Amino acid sequence: MSKVDRRILKSQEAIKKALIELMSEKHFDNITIQDISEKANVNRGTIYLHYLDKYDLLDKLIEEHINELRKMCESACELDWIDATLIFCEHFERNYSFFSMMLASKGAPYFRNRFLGFLLEEFRKEVDVTKGKNQGLNEDVIVRFVSSAYVEVVEWWFMNGKPFPHQVLAEQLGTLLERNL
Template sequence: MPKMDRRITKSQIAIKKAVTELMTEKNFDDITIQDIADRADVNRGTIYLHYMDKYDLLDKMIDEHINKLWETTERVCEMEWVDATKTYFEYFESNYLFFSTMLASKAAPSFRRKFLEFLIEAFKDEVDKTKNHSLNADIIVKFAANAYVGILESWLKEGMPYPPYVMAKEMGILLERIV
């Protein structure tokens, strides 16, 4: 794969940061390409060079993070729940602005849906059939995924009051009990 020009990378990072910051200030529907360009300190044409419109930009940002979560899943699949969960919470912490904005935004319901789909798929093979033999695996997985999103959303909204390792320990224990 050819290496991307650093100027392109810098522009894309600035554009993504700009749209995320703007989403904390106003409704996504009210954000214009010009707003994004001004905040990112790039020309409108630079945005259109990489994205069809602001919706394409948002979709690509969401897909990028979901893909990174899948890459993380591949790396941590053999770890214990606590260690694996710590890796995720460190990722959420390092991408605080994105995740807190997406989970709080009513304009990005596709993020919540895609994030839940990711978690459901990731938890699907983790259900302990002997421990949960009388319960429906599909319901267990959906319960765990929705609980995970709720806890993450609360942690981010409260300004990450606990470090990732504390969240990982607590969530890891709870997930072991549930799944």
């Protein structure tokens, strides 16, 4: 794998940060490439060097975060539900501006759907309808129930300005996951 020039990474980070900041100021449809270039302090050509348009930029930003969550799942799979959920809640806290913009402000409904799809995929790996408390229940119903609840709770947490620390959110979500999966 070739090493990426730090100037390229710095420009890409500035562009992504500018998009998130702009989305807090106005609706995505009203943001132009010129707005992004001014906010990021880069030329429009620099943006087009890395992204096809603002939709490609948003898609790559979302994909980056989903991939990060996917990697976290790989390392958290051996943990109990509370400890595994703490890893995710710490990530939400560290990336507050992104997640609050994507969830709390409805800045990008596409992200919410991608986040839900990611959770559906991951929780499906954890469901066992052949024994225990979920025996005889429909796997799709359980997975959709748990995934939708998870997204809704995280979204509620951001929309309400993080009414309690992320550790409390992790403990409560982890406990609920443990009870339902």
